[in-house]
Amino acid sequence: MSRFKDKTFLITGGARGLGAAQARRLVAEGxxxxxxxxxxxxxxxxxxxxxxxCVFQPLDVTQPQAWQHAVLAAERLGPLSGLVNNAxxxxxxxxxxxxVEEFExxxxxxxxxVFLGLQAVAPVLERHGGGxxxxxxxxxxxxxAPNSIAYTATKWAVRGMTKAAxxxxxxxxxxxxxxxxxxxDTDMLLVRTPEDNHKRTQQVPMKRLGTADEVAGLVLFLLSDEASYMTGSELAIDGGCAL
Ligand SMILES: NC(=O)c1ccc[n+]([C@@H]2O[C@H](COP(=O)([O-])OP(=O)(O)OC[C@H]3O[C@@H](n4cnc5c(N)ncnc54)[C@H](O)[C@@H]3O)[C@@H](O)[C@H]2O)c1
Known part of the structure; x- marks a missing residue:
């Protein structure tokens, strides 16, 4: 399949987990x-x-200057078509x-x-006519969700920034x-005990964790032209947790 032939994407946090699965699928699809x-x-x-x-570039997403280097490195592969703010x-x-330190x-x-990613990549996509x-x-x-005030605050912010952008x-x-x-099922869940992860899994109506590949399928759909009439949307992929 060559849905993404000659298209170039930047994926933050792409070294492992969900980002790595997205990178594998994008390369497999051209x-x-x-x-x-x-x-x-x-x-x-x-x-x-x-x-x-596929090229690796060191990037700490909190550093504005490093974003400029990452965008330049991506454009050496080809004109950028998209960004996944995944880190x-x-x-x-x-x-x-x-x-306060942990919250911050x-x-x-x-x-x-995510803000810096939007700011660094949007003008580049605009120059190429979109993305x-x-x-x-x-x-x-x-x-x-319990015990996650800092994480929850930032993920609501991501949802809000998505709509604003x-x-x-x-x-x-x-x-x-x-x-x-x-x-x-990624290393991110290792911060919880196996007992906590088991309990969390039992709360999922499908009674299992999702896979990085399942999430990659959805991300690639949104990156592709098949999602051409979608913007500002929020898509859950959660084994029925919302039910
Ligand atoms: N795994 C889950 O259950 C789950 C659920 C909901 C949302 N998510 C979100 O999906 C995304 C990917 O998560 P994952 O499960 O692959 O986790 P992960 O911990 O396996 O991967 C996260 C990646 O982000 C990178 N990263 C962390 N800080 C960074 C920084 N300052 N600059 C650049 N990279 C940095 C890490 O090195 C790592 O490679 C995250 O945004 C996470 O919040 C994950």
């Missing part, structure tokens, strides 16, 4: 991918495995144990990182949508 992450060894290993159409951090803690760490990576941006939010931005960029041919996964 696309070119810049994976940008703070995990240099894993990012470089994935790029080497995926071949010439994120999650540390569940009860309200009375969240320090979530804000910097999950919220400011697609997908922001990874979470089901916690559709309803509440979608409206602002619609006249420039740029679509912006958010994806809201339920619990997905």
């Amino acid at each position: 696309g070119q991918v810049l994976i940008a992450d703070v995990l240099q060894e894993q990012g470089q290993a994935l790029a080497t495995e995926l071949g010439a159409r 994120g951090v999650y540390r569940p803690l009860p309200l009375d144990q969240v320090t 760490r979530h804000v910097r990576v999950n919220q400011t990182g 697609s941006i997908v922001n990874l939010s979470s089901t916690v931005a559709l309803r509440s 979608a409206l602002e960029l619609v006249g420039k041919g740029i679509r912006v949508n958010s994806v809201h996964p339920g619990p997905i």
Whole structure:
């Protein structure tokens, strides 16, 4: 399949987990991918495995200057067609144990990182006549979740920024949508105990975790022209958690 032939995408947090699954599928479907992450060894290993159409670039999404380098590196592969703001951090803690530093760490990576991504990539997509941006939010931005005030605050912000950016960029041919996964089987869930993860899984109507590949399928749909009439939308992929 060559849905993304000669199209170039930038994926933050692409060294592992959901971002890595998106990179694999994009390359398999003919696309070119810049994976940008703070995990240099894993990012470089994935790029080497995926071949010439995948390049790794170190990027801390909280650093505006580093975004400029990442965009330039992506454009060396080809004109950018889209961005996935996928990088994120999650540390569940009860309200009375969240320090200001921990709260602000979530804000910097999950919220400011997405803002900086929109700001760095939108003008480039505009120059190319348009494109697609997908922001990874979470089901916690559709309803509440225990012990996650910092994470929840930032994922609601991602949902809100998606709508603000979608409206602002619609006249420039740029679509912006958010994806809201339920619990997905990646290293991010290792911050919880196996017992907590088991309990969480039992709360999912489908009684299982989602896979990174299932989320990648939805992200690629939104990146593709098949989603040409979609902007500002929020799509849950959560095994029925919303029921
Ligand atoms: N796994 C889940 O259950 C789940 C559920 C809902 C939403 N999400 C969201 O999906 C996205 C991907 O999560 P995942 O499950 O693959 O997690 P993960 O922890 O496996 O991957 C996150 C990636 O982001 C990178 N990252 C962290 N801080 C960064 C920074 N400052 N700059 C650049 N990269 C940085 C990490 O190095 C890592 O590669 C996140 O935004 C997460 O909040 C995940």
